[in-house]
Amino acid sequence: MIKSKKDLYAGLMFIVIGGFFALWALNYPMGTAVRMGPAYFPSILGWLTAGLGVIIMVRGFTMPDVDPNPTQWKPMLWIHGSAVLFGLLVDPLKIGFVGAVVASVIACAYGGYEFKWKEAIISAAVLTVVCWGAFVYGLGLPFRLFPGS
Amino acid sequence: MKKTILGFTAALALLATSFAFAQATGKPADFVDPGLFKNLILGFSVALSWTNLWYCFIGCFLGTLIGVLPGIGPVATIAMLLPITFNLPPIPALIMLAGIYYGASYGGSTTAILVNLPGESSSVVTCIDGYKMGQQGRAGPALAIAALGSFFAGTVGTILIALFGPPLAELAFEFGAAEYFSMMVLGLVAAVVLASGSLIKAIAMILVGLLLGLVGTDVNSGIARYSFGISELSDGIGFVSVAMGMFGFAEIVGNLEAKEADRTGATISEVKSLMPTAEDIKMSIGPIIRGTAIGTIFGILPGSHTVIAAFSSYTLEKKLAKDPSRFGKGAIEGVAGPESANNAAAQTCFIPLLTLGIPTGAVMALMVGAMTIQGIAPGPQVMTQKPDLFWGMIASMWIGNGMLVLLNLPLISIWVMFLKIPYRILFPGICLFCSIGAYSLNNSAMEVYLAATFGVFGYFASKWGCEPAPLLLGFVLGPLMEENLRRAMLISRGDPSVFFTRPISCGMLIVAGALLIMIISPQIKKKRDEVLIEGDGL
Incomplete structure (x- = not known):
C-alpha cells in the first residue's frame, strides 16, 4: 500500500507546515490585491505548500522508493x-x-x-x-x- | 558533455539578452568601462591596507582550518564564523567573510586529496584522482596544481566581476518591482532545476523557506506575524540560526549516523614534495583553462552549481584525454580541471549577488544575510553608493585567492595535523561553536533554541529526501519577494497582468516556465537524473 515512506512523511510535513501558515494567517488582515495585508502573501504560499504536500503524499502511494534510514x-x-x-x-x-x-x-x-x-x-x-x-x-x-x- | 553545451548556450543567451537590454534601455553597452582601471585602483587601495589584508588573512586561515574538518561544508563554516565579523566595520567584515568562503572551499579539496573525504560536495570529483595521486606519493603536486588552478580560476573570475559588474548593475537600475519579482521567481526556479534530488520537494522547501522568511513584523502594517508573543520572533527568525541548525547540527547528527566522517581508519597520504614536475604543469594547463571556462558559466547561472561545474569539467577532460583509462588512477588532469571549475564557479556566483542583489545559492544567501546585518542592502546601488566597499571586496577576492596559494602550501603540515583528530573529539567542539555563535547574535538563548529546532527539522527533512539549501535561499528572498509583489501590484492597481505586459518581466517568467516544463518532460528528467546519479556515485 505505502510505496515510499520518504514521500509520505515529507508530504505530511509540507501539508502540516503549509496548512498551519495558511490557517494562522486568518488572524491577520487579508487586504486586497492592490493593498496587500499581512495575510495575503503567506496565505498564497501556505496553500501552495500544502498543495505540493498533497502531491508528494500521493506519490508516496504510487512511486516506490527505498525506506529512509532508521531515525537515530x-x-x-x-x-x-x-x-x-x-x-x-x-x-x-x-x-x-x-x-x-x-x-x-x-x-x-x-x-x-x-x-x-x-x-x-x-x-x-x-x-x-x-x-x-x-x-x-x-x-x-x-x-x-x-x-x- | 550535454550539460556543458547546455551551459555554454545558456551563458551566451544570458550575455546576448543583457546586451539587448542595454540597447533597449538606450544605454550604450560599453562592457569595458574606461573607469575600470580607476575603480580597480580604488579597490586595491582599500584591500591592500594593513587592516584589510589582516582580516583577509584571518578569514582565509580560519576558513581553511574549519574547512579541512570533516563533515562541515562551506555553509556551516560561514554560519559558524559569521558572529566573529559582527563587531567589525562593513568592509573588513565582508572581506573576511569572502576569505572564509574561499578558505572553506579550498580546505575541502585538501581533505579530498589527502584522505579521500570531500569536505564539501564539490570536492567529490577531486577525490577520484586526487586521492589516487596521494596514494602514489604525489599528494604534494596534486595539492600544488589544485592551488594554482584555483588561483588562475579565481583571477579570471575576479576580472569578469570587474568587467561585467558595472553594466549589469546599470541594467538592474532599470528594473521595477515587477522585474525584481519575476527575476526572483526565475532565480528560485533555476536554483532547483539543477539541484540534486526530487524537484517537487525542492520547490516545497523553497516555499517553506519563503514562509519562514515572513515571520516577524510586517513593515506595512506593523503586525508581528507568526511571533506567538515571543518578542525575539517579532524581529524575524535569524538566518544564522536557520543555517546553523540545518547545516550545522543536522549535519553533525547525519555524520554520526553514517559514522563515515570518522577518519581514524583512513590513511592520510604523506606530503613529500610540493613541486609538480614540468610534465604535470604541461598536462594541467589545458584542463585549468577549460575548467575555468566551465566554472565561470555555471557560477553565473542561478543555483549552487559548483558540483555540476566540477563534474562537467571532469567528464570533459576524460573525453578529451588521449588515454581515458588513466582517469580514476591518478590523472593530474582530473584534479586540475575540476578544482579550477569549482573555484571559478565559487567566484563568479558573486556577480548576480553584487549586481542584482540576487543570491544564487545557500552560500550567497548567507552573504546576503551578512550584508544585511552590516546595514547594506545587496543590489546595484552598492556599487554607486559604496564604491570603496564594492571594489575593495573585488580586489580582496583576488588577494584572498593568492593568499590561499601562499598560505596553504606551506601550512599543509598544520592541516594534516587537524585531519588526524578523530571525529568523536571534534563534533562536540563544532556543536559548541554553533551554540555560542547563535547565542551571540542577540545575546539571547532564543536563537540557540531556534537553531536546535531547525536542526531537528533539517534532520528529518533530509531523511525524507528534502534538501536544506533551497529552504535557505527561499528564506532570504521571502521578505524581498513580498515587498516587490506588493509594490508591483500597488503600481498596477491590483492587475496581476503587469508581470506579463512588461517585456523583461514577462521574458523572465517565460524562461522560468520553460525551465520547469523542460525538467518535467520525461526525456530530460531521465538525463538529469542520470547526470546527478553519476555525480553522486563518484
Missing part, C-alpha cells in the same frame, strides 16, 4: 539537547559561561559513539579555555563566567 534518536536528541542546555544554563539559569560550556560539551559527546568520560572531560576543559580565549577575551562577548560574577 540518541545522537539526534543529545546533540540538539546540548545546544538547548547551553542556552538554558547561560540565560535563564545564569550558571555562567564555564559551567554551560562544560555541561553542553559532555552532553554533546555523550550523543556520539564510543563515549569515554576521560576524553569528554579533557575536551570540555580544552574547549572552555579555547572558547574563553576566542569569544570572551578575544571578541569581548558579554558572557558572565561563573554564577554571580
Whole structure:
C-alpha cells in the first residue's frame, strides 16, 4: 500500500507546515490585491505548500522508493539537547559561561559513539579555555563566567 | 558533455539578452568601462591596507582550518564564523567573510586529496584522482596544481566581476518591482532545476523557506506575524540560526549516523614534495583553462552549481584525454580541471549577488544575510553608493585567492595535523561553536533554541529526501519577494497582468516556465537524473 515512506512523511510535513501558515494567517488582515495585508502573501504560499504536500503524499502511494534510514534518536536528541542546555544554563539559569560550556560539551559527546568520560572531560576543559580565549577575551562577548560574577 | 553545451548556450543567451537590454534601455553597452582601471585602483587601495589584508588573512586561515574538518561544508563554516565579523566595520567584515568562503572551499579539496573525504560536495570529483595521486606519493603536486588552478580560476573570475559588474548593475537600475519579482521567481526556479534530488520537494522547501522568511513584523502594517508573543520572533527568525541548525547540527547528527566522517581508519597520504614536475604543469594547463571556462558559466547561472561545474569539467577532460583509462588512477588532469571549475564557479556566483542583489545559492544567501546585518542592502546601488566597499571586496577576492596559494602550501603540515583528530573529539567542539555563535547574535538563548529546532527539522527533512539549501535561499528572498509583489501590484492597481505586459518581466517568467516544463518532460528528467546519479556515485 505505502510505496515510499520518504514521500509520505515529507508530504505530511509540507501539508502540516503549509496548512498551519495558511490557517494562522486568518488572524491577520487579508487586504486586497492592490493593498496587500499581512495575510495575503503567506496565505498564497501556505496553500501552495500544502498543495505540493498533497502531491508528494500521493506519490508516496504510487512511486516506490527505498525506506529512509532508521531515525537515530540518541545522537539526534543529545546533540540538539546540548545546544538547548547551553542556552538554558547561560540565560535563564545564569550558571555562567564555564559551567554551560562544560555541561553542553559532555552532553554533546555523550550523543556520539564510543563515549569515554576521560576524553569528554579533557575536551570540555580544552574547549572552555579555547572558547574563553576566542569569544570572551578575544571578541569581548558579554558572557558572565561563573554564577554571580 | 550535454550539460556543458547546455551551459555554454545558456551563458551566451544570458550575455546576448543583457546586451539587448542595454540597447533597449538606450544605454550604450560599453562592457569595458574606461573607469575600470580607476575603480580597480580604488579597490586595491582599500584591500591592500594593513587592516584589510589582516582580516583577509584571518578569514582565509580560519576558513581553511574549519574547512579541512570533516563533515562541515562551506555553509556551516560561514554560519559558524559569521558572529566573529559582527563587531567589525562593513568592509573588513565582508572581506573576511569572502576569505572564509574561499578558505572553506579550498580546505575541502585538501581533505579530498589527502584522505579521500570531500569536505564539501564539490570536492567529490577531486577525490577520484586526487586521492589516487596521494596514494602514489604525489599528494604534494596534486595539492600544488589544485592551488594554482584555483588561483588562475579565481583571477579570471575576479576580472569578469570587474568587467561585467558595472553594466549589469546599470541594467538592474532599470528594473521595477515587477522585474525584481519575476527575476526572483526565475532565480528560485533555476536554483532547483539543477539541484540534486526530487524537484517537487525542492520547490516545497523553497516555499517553506519563503514562509519562514515572513515571520516577524510586517513593515506595512506593523503586525508581528507568526511571533506567538515571543518578542525575539517579532524581529524575524535569524538566518544564522536557520543555517546553523540545518547545516550545522543536522549535519553533525547525519555524520554520526553514517559514522563515515570518522577518519581514524583512513590513511592520510604523506606530503613529500610540493613541486609538480614540468610534465604535470604541461598536462594541467589545458584542463585549468577549460575548467575555468566551465566554472565561470555555471557560477553565473542561478543555483549552487559548483558540483555540476566540477563534474562537467571532469567528464570533459576524460573525453578529451588521449588515454581515458588513466582517469580514476591518478590523472593530474582530473584534479586540475575540476578544482579550477569549482573555484571559478565559487567566484563568479558573486556577480548576480553584487549586481542584482540576487543570491544564487545557500552560500550567497548567507552573504546576503551578512550584508544585511552590516546595514547594506545587496543590489546595484552598492556599487554607486559604496564604491570603496564594492571594489575593495573585488580586489580582496583576488588577494584572498593568492593568499590561499601562499598560505596553504606551506601550512599543509598544520592541516594534516587537524585531519588526524578523530571525529568523536571534534563534533562536540563544532556543536559548541554553533551554540555560542547563535547565542551571540542577540545575546539571547532564543536563537540557540531556534537553531536546535531547525536542526531537528533539517534532520528529518533530509531523511525524507528534502534538501536544506533551497529552504535557505527561499528564506532570504521571502521578505524581498513580498515587498516587490506588493509594490508591483500597488503600481498596477491590483492587475496581476503587469508581470506579463512588461517585456523583461514577462521574458523572465517565460524562461522560468520553460525551465520547469523542460525538467518535467520525461526525456530530460531521465538525463538529469542520470547526470546527478553519476555525480553522486563518484
